Amino acid sequence: xxxxxxxxxxxxxxxxxxxxxxxxxxxxxxxxxxxxxxxxxxxxxxxxxxxxxxxxxxxxxxxxxxxxxxxxxxxxxxxxxxxxxxxxxxxxxxxxxxxxxxxxxxxxxxxxxxxxxxxxxxxxxxxxxxxxxxxxxxxxxxxxxxxxxxxxxxxxxxxxxxxxxxxxxxxxxxxxxxxxxxxxxxxxxxxxxxxxxxxxxxxxxxxxxxxxxxxxxxxxxxxxxxxxxxxxxxxxxxxxxxxxxxxxxxxxxxxxxxxxxxxxxxxxxxxxxxxxxxxxxxxxxxxxxxxxxxxxxxxxxxxxxxxx
Numbered sequence: 001x002x003x004x005x006x007x008x009x010x011x012x013x014x015x016x017x018x019x020x021x022x023x024x025x026x027x028x029x030x031x032x033x034x035x036x037x038x039x040x041x042x043x044x045x046x047x048x049x050x051x052x053x054x055x056x057x058x059x060x061x062x063x064x065x066x067x068x069x070x071x072x073x074x075x076x077x078x079x080x081x082x083x084x085x086x087x088x089x090x091x092x093x094x095x096x097x098x099x100x101x102x103x104x105x106x107x108x109x110x111x112x113x114x115x116x117x118x119x120x121x122x123x124x125x126x127x128x129x130x131x132x133x134x135x136x137x138x139x140x141x142x143x144x145x146x147x148x149x150x151x152x153x154x155x156x157x158x159x160x161x162x163x164x165x166x167x168x169x170x171x172x173x174x175x176x177x178x179x180x181x182x183x184x185x186x187x188x189x190x191x192x193x194x195x196x197x198x199x200x201x202x203x204x205x206x207x208x209x210x211x212x213x214x215x216x217x218x219x220x221x222x223x224x225x226x227x228x229x230x231x232x233x234x235x236x237x238x239x240x241x242x243x244x245x246x247x248x249x250x251x252x253x254x255x256x257x258x259x260x261x262x263x264x265x266x267x268x269x270x271x272x273x274x275x276x277x278x279x280x281x282x283x284x285x286x287x288x289x290x291x292x293x294x295x296x297x298x299x300x301x302x303x304x305x306x307x308x
Contacts, residue, residue: 002074002200003019003074005018007020007097011089013070014070014077014078015075016067016070016075016078016090016093016094017067017068017073017074017075018065018066018067019043019066020065021051021065022062022064028100030060030061030063031100031103031305032062032063032064032065032098032100032102032103033049033053033062033065034065034091034095034098034102034125035049035066035107036104036105036110037072037110038107038110039108039216040156040209040216041107041108041110041199042074044073044195044198045066045288045289046064046066046288047194047195048188048191048288048289048291049064049105049297050064050066052295052298053298056298065094065098069113070087070090070215071214071215072199072210074198076201076210076212080215081218082214082217082218082219083222083226084109084116084219084226084229084232085228085229087113087219088113088116091113091114092117092124095125101125102125103125103126103128103301104117104127104129105131105297105301106129106131106133108133109220110131111133112133112229112232114130114134115130115134115232115233115236115243118236119236119239122239125241126305126307127242127303127307128241128242128244128304129244129297129300129304130245131245132258132284134233135245136229136230137264146217155173155177159173160211160213161213162209163205163206163207163208164200164207165206166206166207170197174196178253179253179285179286180192180289183285187291188289188291192289233245233270234271242304243273243275244275245276245277246277246279246296247277247278247279248283248284248287248293249261249281249283251283251284252283253283279293279296279297
C-alpha cells in the first residue's frame, strides 16, 4: 500500500521520504511550497492543494513538496529523537536540499513544526501558512500524554493501536469517522483512499498504522506543553515572517466547536501582523481535503507567493 517517494533527503538519523505532488516542475526558478502534515498523517494529505495550485499556475510552474515526517509512513524507519524541534531541523534540511525560499504550509501538528522552523531560520522561508494549528493551549502538566492526545484527536489516536484485517477494513474505520467519512464518499474519495492506504503496513497479525507511537507521543507532548513550541508563531512573526492562520469552524469530529474561534484567538494575544482567516463550512480534516476549503488555502498560498 506504500507510495514510493519521489525523493529522499538525508537527516541526522536517517533518510526522509519526500513526495513531489506536482511532477514536471524541475526548474530552479519555480516557486516551491513545502507542506507539513499532522500528527498521524502523511505527505499525501496535500494532494488536493497541489492539484489546485497546478490548476491555477499551470503544469511545471509550481512545485509542492510534502515529506512523510519522521516516524510516519515511508519515513517511519527514521529513528528519534522525535519532537517538534527535530521535525523543524528536518524541514530545514529539506529546504536546503531543494534550494530557494519555499512557502511553508503546515496543518495541525505540522503547523507547529512550520512555525518552529520559521522561527529558527526566518530568512530561509518565503512565508508561513498555518492551517488549524500552530497556536496552542497548554494542557495541565500532570495530564497523561496519551490521555490528552486521545481527548484532542480522538479516533485518530485510538487507530494507532488497532490491527485491521485488510486495507478495506481500515477504510471502513474511516468511513465511520464523522469528519472523514463524508469526504471518502465525495469526488475526492479515490485520492483520499490513496493517502489513507499509504499509512498502512502489513504484519503477521494484520494491517496497522505505520506511525511510531513514541514519535506521536513526543510530538504531542511538545504541542501540548513545550514553551518553545507554543511561542514559535510569536517569534516567527516578530522576526518578520509573513504569517497567516486559516482555521476551521468545526472540530475533529465535525462538531460545531472547532479548535479555534474568535474568542479563543483573542485570548491568545496574537502577535501584531498575524492574519487570521476562518474557513467556512470546514472541519479539522476537510480544511485541507475538500474542494471549497482548498480554494481558501490556495488563496493563502498565493498571497505568500506574491510577497516577493
